[in-house]
Amino acid sequence: MRSPTGIRATAAIGALTVVVGLVMAPHALADPEGSVDSPSDPPPAEVVDPSGTSAPLEQTAGAVDETPSGTAPFSLASVNPSNGSTVGVAKPIVITFTAPITDRPVAEDAIHISSDPPVAGKFYWMNDSQVRWRPFAFWPEHTTVNIDAAGATSSFTTGDALVATADNNTHQMTITRNGNVEQTFPMSMGKPGHDTPDGTYYVQDKFSDVVMDSETYGVSNDSPEGYRLHVKLAVQIDNSGNFVHSAPWSVADQGNRNVSHGCINISPADAQWFYDNFGIGDPIVVTNSVGSYTQNDGGQDWQID
Template sequence: MRTKLRAVTALLLGAALLAGCSSTEAGKANPEGAGGGAPQESASVAKFTAVPAADAKDVPVNVPVAVSVSDGTIDSVAVNNPEGKPVAGKLADDKKSWATTEPLGYGKAYSYAGKATGTDGKTIELKGAFNTVAPAAQVRGTVFPTDDQQVGVAVPIMVKFDAPVSDRAAVQKALTVTNTANVKGSWAWLGDSEVHYRPEAYWPANTKIHVEAKLYGVAYGGGAYGSSDVTSDFTVGRNQVVKIDTPTHQLVVQRDGQTVATYPASFGKDADPELTTPNGTFVVMQKDEQWSFDNPQYGYTNVLKKWAVRFSNHGEFIHENNDNAANIGKNNTSHGCANLTEADAKAYFDTAMIGDPVEVTGSITTLPAKYDWYDWQVPWAQWQTLSAI
């Protein structure tokens, strides 16, 4: 009996060995697959690409999150902020790409997820997370002129910052100016925290100007970034130019190239380079019905004068000075200002506009280009060299 049992066992074992060496494909010989488990499904041909990639650090906040798929179409995509709220985004018409439509926040962790269906009908999933850049400082920028202002034809566009800017080129690339006259201009840096824009010649009258400073997310250098975008829409008014030829003792107002008023005046002392009204093209920058003039060096403080129109930060104004009426129209006796009678000062004041040019000639002194707003003191060729790009 034992001998027969061993023979049967050996026969069964040999049959089993022959079956294991079969050349039949495993899937056909064993529909349940090797080991008896379910068959493993092959991956979809579709592939997701996400920018930023999963686990990215210091991601810019002003660059859209972009998701695309190859060999398939997107079913859904969501980017969520740390509070779990979705960031606005838009799916392309062909359903092959998706991008955020609102900026991200500084120093935040975001997650994203998505699904797509491949051309083979199989689905894939996208999952990831990233962190945005955290600035060492956020710097505010402002634009002048502001919305809805009407200004004169010499007005410069000014973008000023709360702190110095290291990467001027990066900032300047974020600034655009468009206008209805299609006049071209150039930016010029007049310091580490101030950049101005002007055309080669005065703005055409009645030009509408749009300024856009897309500063949010711009790296200023040194870990500082722009805190917000800012825009401005303003209008250039009529063309009015004040012409002062100091030896004539007259202040001439021209509008659209025609003289509309001539006022007797007394300008700065002709022979004193410290007190003369200097040569140059200046800009009306301030108007006050009354202004207190102080110059202790020359013995006067709190001298109140009416109808004061400032045209230089060096200290020059056009204003009433009835105390000097005997010299108005006859002698230049002021300390640099243009003195008018009260009636004439009021008449001029009522027509003056921030941004009007004031052109001074005939003086023994020419003011150096350093007293804001000195934009038109800089020749055009030199002005263009002050651009960062």
């Protein structure tokens, strides 16, 4: 799937804006831490890279385990998740600076991530102005996470461990909550040439109704692969245009074969449940498909080793 018209979705979830003259503060030692007019399945949304760049990714492995010290080497533009928010267990921490960082290790030393229960994780850089941190495995459910970036603090929690696994071999999506199977939905993913790549995705945004238009990525509405239609209950799972969404036109194919342009098609009733239950940061794991999710689109956090 490619490109809903006029949609430039990010995973902002109300990011906390913090612009301060930072002063170093004491820190606790970090824990190791509408109606459908076409039978064609619409392609995905416009590529939006929250990092604002397609520069190569870099990372620093290891848990955040040092108490920040020295003079603050940066000022912050934003910290995401925002203070007081509740997010899914795949949500990374995104710290954006007001200016490029010239000494990344010094900046990392000024950031302290702690959690209850303790969770091990790592830093990785999307560009010179943005660093991220995520656990090596998903956050446990109901974890409290504290961020101290050179004295600017924020705290968030995770909700239930809600995980969807989309198995291309069975054409079934299995959803677990805190380790227990809660739902199994028949589905249809990307057809040959538009395969939905293997990988771990997470919810970026969601739309109750969105227009998907092939002309936004250069395919005429009048061509055999063209379309323009309203799609209901669209949950965005990356920044390259893939969604889990209601697809009444492909119900007969769901559970049997792949017919989409990359999105995960489910029935209207199943899409309503998915839309109502899945929120920012909840993971969707695609298995036994073709290719891997390696697109540098700002949502590929779980593919960064």
